[in-house]
Amino acid sequence: MSFWKRFARNRGAVFGLVLLLAVIIIALIAPMIYPRGPWPMVQRPFLAPYAVDGLPLGTDTLGRNVAAGLVYGAQVSLLVGLISTVMALLIGVPLGAVAGFYGGWLDEGAMRFTEFFQTIPNFALAIVLVAILEPSLTSITLSIAIVSWPPVARLVRAEVMSVSKREYVDAARLAGLSNLRILVGQVLPNTVSPIIVMASLMVATAILLESSLSFLGLGDPNIMSWGYQIGAARTVIRSAWWLSFFPGLAIVLTVLALNLIGEGLNDALNPHLSRKGRT
């Protein structure tokens, strides 16, 4: 059965894919919908949804258009989620691959290092990093990557260890290939499926982390994000519920979509695993 057929059999995953595509499209066409950006004051503050035509989600404490903020926030969430995941993979994959393939003291050292990072409460570390490096898109992305790579390293290490024991790896060795070529050309390509599944879930976690940091006031001050919208509306929850409700809903839907896609990918890429056995 083809990849797409297996993926499409999981209805939740298809729903997730549609949802994610919608969010991506909204993020891409944001400047076309609201050319003035999310910052200008468009009406008086605290307008409820649909109180005034053209403002379907109302205005915030400073009279800014909540819908415009939501649309631009999608850009930040997706961007930070994607880039920080790629960075985490760039740290975790080489580390785990070397540890699993070469073993010995390299493995021991790499795993102690990974364990150390896993012991540190990761959200607290992200807060400390962003606070000290000053909040900016770069520092946020970097901090999320720094706290997200350990599970990747462990996964890749375990996969590489198991693949390295296969016969075709012995064959490659007999054929005289160098260690590096065996690792890069023979072993790593066979560990890609679980890495893809994990990466899709990591994007979801990264989006949650980014929004949590922004909520605490650690967002990039020049960029509108969902977490910032909720954080700014926190103290007025009693009088203006819509200011925190809609951005939160956007986060839930986006993260849910990515999680569903992750499960679908798992079904499609690892068909030998029984559906029941997955976590």
Place this chain on the structure above:
Amino acid sequence: MTIVGPVLGRLFKAVLTLLAIAILNFFLIHAAPGDPAAVLAGEAGAADEQMIADLRAQFGLDQPFYIQLGTYVGNVLTLDLGYSFRQGAPVLDLILDRLPATLILTLTAFGISLTLGIMLGVAASARVGKPADSLLTGFALIFYATPLYWAALMAVLVFSVQLGWLPGFGYETVGADYTGLQRVGDILSHLVLPALTLGLFFMAVYMRMTRASMLEVAQQDFVKTARAKGLSPSVIRRRHILRNALLPVVTLAGLQAGQLIGGAVLTETVFAWPGIGRLMFESLAARDYNTILGVFLVSAAMVILFNIVTDIVYGLIDPRIRHTA
């Protein structure tokens, strides 16, 4: 048979980890833009010249780098976490003052999430593929995708603002001057919403894990044997499957301790719960790095302690691990 040996080993490792975190903190202070002394004093003009000079002397900032490092780590190991100029008190005092509230909140949330998570996970696995299972799994997926702070805000909105059932703010009723049982009840009513919202996310995690683990163990041979012996399904589920399925859940619960503390920062911020998470949030706005780093170190220490406790519990549940440890 003895568990003293492994525990000593764990303690040694714990001290090493804390040492590494202290070193990490030191480098972070130096990574911050600007003069480390000014960083420690908190920016925003809180520090005068004399204070900065005192700080330089205290941290030996005119000394070579490795001596500075030694001084800093030495301070941390003697539990001197520095002074918060913002709050006008030693950081350690500030943290110890707030720690009980955080412990009450996180331990309650942990208890709720583990108990409910396991119960719902078992329930879902017993009805695998049926509507009840889909419903539970669906709820878990949604909780899993919900930002903690947003769930907390929505809980305040519904249960405190709209329905008026529970207080949505603070640790106890200010100015009520309750004593004894009345005070305990008051604190408990303030605890319900923060603990539930903090616990919901983890409940979803434990539920999914329990469900998957139950289904996996159910396919093993000894379960077939039990079934062949004619034991009733509920006895097999309780006595044979659950006991083995719990182990990975306990491991995961131990690993999640760090997340729980991170979650406490968000929950305490929303509910104005006077714990170390709220302290961290307040210090962020004030750029009080000394306090931020102190909270970070103490939360890491809590996680390590928690992991040691889980390890011991684990050994008590499963004798096989005690022997091989």
